[in-house]
Ligand SMILES: Nc1ncnc2c1ncn2[C@@H]1O[C@H](COP(=O)(O)OP(=O)(O)OP(=O)(O)O)[C@@H](O)[C@H]1O
């Protein structure tokens with residue numbers, strides 16, 4: 001009798017324990033489910049062979065795939081370099097470790113996604129490894145920012161070197177320029193030169209002068225870029241500056257059929273800014289527009305300069321119907337020395353200098369372009 005009642009008590013105790021384990025299990029499952037459903041990170045689990053058996057909802061956000069799309073595929077398939085990721089997972093399983101590493105994955109859409117992956121061994125009750133669990137945090141943005149910072153740093157360094165070189169070259173160029181003037185005088189005074197020799201020598205001296213002028217131009221542009229030139233702000237009529245810019249470039253369009261239209265808001269457009277620097281910006285942009293139209297063939301070439309006043313902002317747009325800028329070059333046009341012009345024609349300093357000037361004046365320089373249709377550069381500056 002007694003043993004019966006103790007047996008029933010034991011049974012009740014086991015049943016209670018079982019119930020509490022069930023509740024615990026249920027809670028743990030709900031807890032895990034909640035993490036898998038709501039984590040913005042990608043959490044995955046693989047079997048011992050690295051084949052995906054679980055893939056959290058965050059996977060859709062991070063890599064564009066749902067569990068159904070990747071279930072049964074090796075996780076390494078999703079990495080940019082499947083072989084090395086597979087060997088990392090295999091290594092982790094052999095050594096039974098937890099590692100954190102940066103892995104480049106490929107998004108369903110094709111682009112690279114950088115993740116910081118924490119990889120852990122998954123073991124069964126007997127302590128045998130049955131797979132891996134990985135938590136992947138998307139660090140693409142940080143990575144991009146880091147790369148941008150390195151790029152800015154590199155550009156600043158290039159700028160400093162370029163300024164140093166420009167400074168060093170300035171003096172010898174000035175000497176060559178002076179010497180060529182002196183040589184021209186010697187040639188003019190020289191007696192006993194045959195007309196052919198004289199003509200040839202004069203031609204050579206003219207070339208030397210023109211090329212030294214070009215060198216000086218480049219070094220001055222470079223130095224102007226690096227030096228934060230003092231702003232000379234005063235009130236002036238921006239429409240006048242734009243008309244002067246077009247006048248200055250008249251010779252460039254003289255033998256072409258390019259039409260330059262000015263579509264301005266009514267009346268003068270007073271601004272308080274640096275007229276000389278702004279003229280430099282407009283000359284650069286309009287010259288680029290002329291080159292783009294000429295490069296396209298120049299037929300029915302048209303450049304339109306528009307002005308607009310929006311509250312306290314002034315907008316100047318320069319639109320051309322040239323060939324446009326291909327998408328793969330669009331990121332580069334503001335880089336120092338980026339040019340698609342033949343050697344001797346462009347230095348690739350125009351737009352970076354313009355951007356620098358406009359920013360120093362508290363504005364922004366932007367562009368819109370369509371290949372085969374044309375490009376519009378827009379300068380936005382504060383009116384005051
Ligand atoms: N309106 C435009 N249409 C098409 N491409 C353009 C236009 N403006 C600029 N670009 C492209 O951007 C590049 C860089 O322009 P940027 O003014 O900085 O240098 P550049 O004109 O080549 O040389 P530089 O101005 O120093 O003589 C050009 O070589 C050209 O490829």
Ligand SMILES: [Mg+2]
Nearest residue numbers: 284288350351
């Ligand atoms: Mg230019």
